[in-house]
Amino acid sequence: MATFKVEGGHQLKGEITPQGAKNEVLQILCAVLLTPEKIKIENIPNIIDVNKLISILGDLGVKVNQLSEHAYEFQADEVNIDYLSSAAFKEDGKKLRGSIMLVGPMLARFGKGYIPKPGGDKIGRRRLDTHFEGFINLGAKFRYNKEEHFYGVEAKRLQGTDMLLDEASVTGTANIVMAAVLAKGTTTIYNAACEPYLQQLCNMLNRMGAKITGVGSNLLTIEGVERLGGTDHRVLPDMIEIGSWIGMAAMTRSELTIKNVSWENLGQIPRVFRKLGIKLEQKGDDIYIPKQDSYEIESYIDGSMLTVSDAPWPGFTPDLLSIVLVVSTQAKGTVLVHQKMFESRLFFVDKLIDMGAKVILCDPHRATVVGMNHKHSLKATTMTSPDIRAGISLLIAALSAKGTSIIHNVEQIDRGYQNIVERLQAVGAKIERIND
Incomplete structure (x- = not known):
């Protein structure tokens, strides 16, 4: 201490x-899981929460190459999905609230996403309902282990749909967007968050091959694609x-x-x-x-x-x-x-x-x-x-x-x-x- x-x-x-913006980079780092190709990210802040998430990505099997103090290259071409069920992840994941945004990309690309009840600031209730209701709307099956406080969603292939978010959650919107970009069909998200950091995520995903329109508004339309590629990105x-x-x-x-x-x-x-x-x-x-x-x-x-x-x-x-x-x-x-x-x-x-x-x-x-x-x-x-x-x-x-x-x-x-x-x-x- x-x-x-x-x-x-x-x-x-x-x-x-x-x-670099902490609240943006936590979203951007999770998005590297959506493609097996290389993604370069610049202006990454050297802070505890970000370094924890980078460590979790490494444990998941993502290749992490630090290019300079604030620039990294990531490649998620050999992801170890079994790590999500390990005791180590159950311990590491709950220490960081941003780890919740791993679920959307993992669910979209690998058909399953798990997360322990995440920690973070003690500033009151911070519900996860928006995240999981979005995944369920996309066709995922939800389960929760009360003894271990461990959440899970699974789906063979997500299906696009219309949804109204119960709150304009930034992390909830980001998570659902990352799930929907690889879903079959079209997804519309009403009451979506539209912060600059979310706009950054959507613009990055579009450069990777996603088809997202309405960026910057509270109505996002996402036409699902089969795969995404690599890109370069600079954090605000x-x-x-x-x-x-x-x-x-x-x-x-x-x-x-x-x-x-x-x-x-x-x-x-x-x-x-x-x-x-x-x-x-x-x-x-x-x-x-x-x-x-x-x-x-x-x-x-x-x-x-x-x-x-x-x-x-x-x-x-x-x-x-x-x-x-x-x-x-x-x-x-x-x-x-x-x-x-x-x-x-x-x-x-x-x-x-x-x-x-x-x-x-x-x-x-x-x-x-x-x-x-x-x-x-x-x-x-x-x-x-x-x-x-x-x-x-x-x-x-x-x-x-x-x-x-x-x-x-x-x-x-x-x-x-x-x-x-x-x-x-x-x-x-x-x-x-x-x-x-």
């Missing part, structure tokens, strides 16, 4: 480049990391440039931070954030309090609500943060309250934040990171706080942010990792 020691209260300055920059650095700049009153952000794929992110009063400028494909001693939260036209809530794309991503909440603690004004999707994601606010933040947790989904306008600094404390997004939010709070904070369980942060200590040190942060 490792710990971060953070000396807060220092202004940062310089440039920081976002890593991580929009959650970009939002994290915007929040960090505001909280520490720092001047930062975030490089190569892919502005056209940021959606509502710049707009929401601007509503919090944060100045940010587009310079080419970079975001420039000037030093601000104060930022004021906007009100609605009638003067009522601003609400920031999450919604399916093109709405605001739920992964950044924790950042919004922390940033608001030092804004001028008041905001209601409404986390609609996960009922445990706001529970980290007790740590912020310990640091002196004025936050009222209204219920598991809503928190009211009264900003202190930097007139009263947060105070340093000792805390534990409960999940990836709350972890980075607490780290940002610590960077702005007066004194030295200790953050335990930082492996949670490592799951989503690569080389974070070195990258923050490069822009002037006083942070060090202490390994127990």
Whole structure:
């Protein structure tokens, strides 16, 4: 177990480049199972969750060739399907929520897909119904071992169909799309997720020979094909990391440039931070954030309090609500943060309250934040990171706080942010990792 020691209260300055998108690459890595041909993927982040999935692919028999720190070549021409039933997979698969997306490609190409109940962040219920109902609609038979919490689907050949997803799940949509591309006939998916990362997956599959239309909308039409070929793919920059650095700049009153952000794929992110009063400028494909001693939260036209809530794309991503909440603690004004999707994601606010933040947790989904306008600094404390997004939010709070904070369980942060200590040190942060 490792710990971060953070000396807060220092202004940062310089440039920081976002890593490849974790939420995209987990989908893309699973898609390599759909073809026996080589697939090259660039801009893969060096983080725990991604490395775990690459390890699982290797154990499945996929040939993994690391070309550079962030580029790999994969070839799934000798897949060991029996590994899916092994005790090793039952142990490894449950440690990573992204492993659920192995099921769709395996089912489509090999007629069977198994998965232990996956782990991941402890942020509330994260149902798998959307995934398996989609597979069942495509003709798969479902089974579940309650004793081992082990799921399975099997089918000789999937059959295209029309379906309406019960929720616009990103991973659920990705899984069903990967299953449907090799099904017989045509599949239509209504209420499909349409995030840029899912668009990336669909565009990659089309380059491999799939026939997917409606990409970028909530209605996808997939005409099944007999086989898919190889391709090259580059992962987008991580929009959650970009939002994290915007929040960090505001909280520490720092001047930062975030490089190569892919502005056209940021959606509502710049707009929401601007509503919090944060100045940010587009310079080419970079975001420039000037030093601000104060930022004021906007009100609605009638003067009522601003609400920031999450919604399916093109709405605001739920992964950044924790950042919004922390940033608001030092804004001028008041905001209601409404986390609609996960009922445990706001529970980290007790740590912020310990640091002196004025936050009222209204219920598991809503928190009211009264900003202190930097007139009263947060105070340093000792805390534990409960999940990836709350972890980075607490780290940002610590960077702005007066004194030295200790953050335990930082492996949670490592799951989503690569080389974070070195990258923050490069822009002037006083942070060090202490390994127990």
